[in-house]
Structure formats: structure tokens, C-alpha cells
Amino acid sequence: MERVAAGLPVVTGPQWAGVNYFCTTRAGGAGVAPHDTLNLGRRAGDDPGTVAENRRRVRAAVPAEPLWLRQVHGSEVVDADRADLPDEPAVDASVTARPGRVLAVMVADCLPVVIADAEGKVLGAAHAGWRGLSGGVLEHTLAAMRAKAPRAAGWRAWVGPGIGPQAFEVGQDVLDAFEADDPATRRYFTPRPGLSGKWLADLAGLADFRLRRAGVQEVSLSGMCTVAEADRFFSYRRDGETGRMALLAWLDPV
Template sequence: MTVSPIRASTLADLAHGFLGREGGVSTGIHAGLNVGLGSDDDRAAIHENRRLAVEAVAPGTALVTLHQVHSAEAVTVTEPFPEDARPHADALVTDRPGLLLGILTADCVPVLFADAEAGVIGAAHAGWKGAIAGVTDATIAAMERLGASRSRIAAAIGPCIARASYEVDDGFFRRFAEQDPANERFFADGVRADRHQFDIEAYVAARLAEAGLERIEALGLDTYADERRFFSFRRATHRGEPGYGRQISLLALPS
């Protein structure tokens, strides 16, 4: 099975793709295109999957990824990082052609950003902790320091866990409601009185709009519900599986 990137119309002029699990060489619970260096998958398979991902989106570029820690930290990239010296951060930006920015997810929200006119791109991993702490705001600010303008930045939100699949407790709900009462609109009632269904995709989209972005595309793809296409941390957890794969979202400037 070939690797088939999912593309966003807002980023149509740039080499990019949201990749799922299809087309890779991993087997077992990691079956498919698992690119997670932090997984317990076979190391050779992970590196081959990463090579396949690069070839599918931007052949000849150098893949750059992070050691993601659910933070609001964004770093500026000028050259590839050694695999064992990846920064602990959750977003990266660059104005350098030849670098392929990569964000890994398995239910969290991947966001790709581009100001094509300025030649500045960014990519962010927005789990709920990073999202509420402002990882997307940090990405936009880092892009502006390289000459981007938020009035021109386009953003695409890739596959992530959907509200129907994302049950949270009262404490989680209160954390968002206390930050801003308007955040209550991103929660629906759960099956039980003390449970809620959280729409993290809509929350991230709203944060982008509040930051001044005018072109925002959300793909509306549920990683939890679509086992054939995507890895899911929550699905693996609910099944009691000992590990899970990670998919990758990629973006590069033209050379």
C-alpha cells in the first residue's frame, strides 16, 4: 500500500501532507507508517517509515522533528537536529527551503501554518495541555519574528480526535471554563452527568481565529474512530494495548 498524504486546500501551493498509518512497513500494533521514535516499534521500521513519508511529500528535503512534551514552546529551525538532540518543544518554524517540518500525533491536533508570501512556515503539536497554554499563539509569534504577517498566515488542522470520541471529566471541563467561560461551547454533555465530550479541533480553530488568522481549514477527520487510516493513543489505551503508533504531518518551503 502506498503512502497517500492528505492535503489541505489552504496550503495547496506548498509541499505538505497529513499522513496516517497507511503505506508503512511496521507490523503488529504499530502496523503501517509508524514514525514515532518514542514508540517501542522496530527501529529500522521507524526509520524506513520516515524515509517513505519524506519521499511522499517532499523528496530531497531534510526531515526535522522534535521531542514533543505537550508544551507551548516553539523553536526556530535553521538546520536539521541530530536525532538524539531534538529540542524539547511542540512547535517549529523556519524560513529555510530544504527543511521538512514534521509534527507527530496520535489523537492530538497537528496544525500546519504558512505565509507563502514571506516564505515562512510552521508546524505545531496541540494536545490539550499545549492548546490551552497557547502553543498555536507561540507558533504564530515565532513566524512573525521571521517576517510573517498573521494577516497572511494560512493554517490547516489535520486529523485528530473528534468530540464524539473524546470524553473528559468535570475537572478537565472546569480547567477550560475557568480560563475563559466562552470555552464551555466546546463541550457537549456526556453519557454520565460528570462527563463531557470535548471538541479539541474546534477549540484550536477558535484559538487561531482569535489570534487574527483569517484562513483556517479543519479537515474534520477523527483519529480514534478510523482505525484503518490513523493511529490513536486513546483507542490503544481503551483496548489495553502495550503501545501505539504515531502519524506525521509535514510541510516544506519550495527549494
């Protein structure tokens, strides 16, 4: 689903009570190639002033300064409501129960995932590449949310734009990492004909599987491939040096 937020073209999913979220695209920013135009990543090789301007534009579309993360392709989660948070915590997910607290994760092929309960009382946002996904970043995010809101129920998730199943070629190590956790995940891997040990992986399908297994009743997939849609999305796999989009999510301010 496409819409415009403070002049920025963004994509989003189903409407949820008490919850707001969207994923930026590569449009609406100030950058030049190969970071054109709305690169939000400070470590993507772009001009720092340009990134600051792009983050300023995103800030105008949300109710407060986002909690930006220094993502490490891991599975750790930070409580965004802590008073002693460092600048850009080195984790791959965050959770909040505070209305108006804006969570952010950056992506350029990895999956942006937002999770909430049916009443919009608690929220989580995760950066899920294959390493984080196989390491349990989504399960850890949901566990942190349950700890913050023990009575919450009716879990739902949106899996945003990421590398699609026709573009994500992986080696045997990736298949092994998921099969070691659950042999049923093999169905999300398709062998590459004539290429021994190479597979096409359905990253969004794997995220769907793990979310539902963890107790998320409603999972919505964007179906958007960052590699295929070059005019709309940044893709590290496609371009190498490139920018980063961001998922922004927050609970309705009081």
C-alpha cells in the same frame, strides 16, 4: 483530501501558494501490529529498525530531512532555522522561513496544525493536544512566525486528523483549563448524560477558536477523526499501544 506522496497514502488540505504539507496515514509502511504499518514514532514501543525504514520512506516524499521533535505536550516553539539545534528538540512546535526546511510533528489523536502566511514566506507546524492547546502552543507558534517575518499577513491554518468530538471524553479539569482562559470556550464541551464531571470536547473546534482569536483569518479543519477511522489512522485513545502519524510541511525550495 487524499493523495499519494512517493508511494505513501497521505491526507492534506487546501493548496497554498509557496507551501507544501501533508499528514501521513497508517498505510504504506513496514510495521506489524499494533504498529502496522507506517509508525514514525521512536518512542511508541516499535522495533527501531522498522521506524528507521518508515522514516526513510517519508524522507523520499520531502525535499530534505525533517526536523523531528521530542514532543512533551507543552507549548514551547523552536526556530528550525537555528544553527545550533539539538537532535529532536523537546518542544511541540517549530517554525521556519527557509525554503525547503521540512517541519514535522507526530500525532495519534492530538491535532497536527500547520500555519502559513498568504505569500508562503514563513511556516509553522504544531502538535496540539489539550494541554498544549490550552497552554497556548498555537498562539506561541504564530508569535514566533510573526517575529521571523514581521511583514507577513493573510494568515491561514490547516487542522489535520485528530480525535473527534464524539470520541474525546474529558474530565472537569480539561473544561476548567480552557474556561480559565476564555469562558466562551464552554460551547465546545458537551456534558455526558448520567456521567457527572465528564464531557465530550471538540478539540478541533477549540483549535479553530484559538487560531481565529490570535488573528488567523482562514482556518480549514480536516474533519477526520483518528478514533473512528481505524483502518486509516493510529489512535492512542482507541488502541493504547500504537504507532504515530506525522505532519510534514515545508516552503517551496528556491
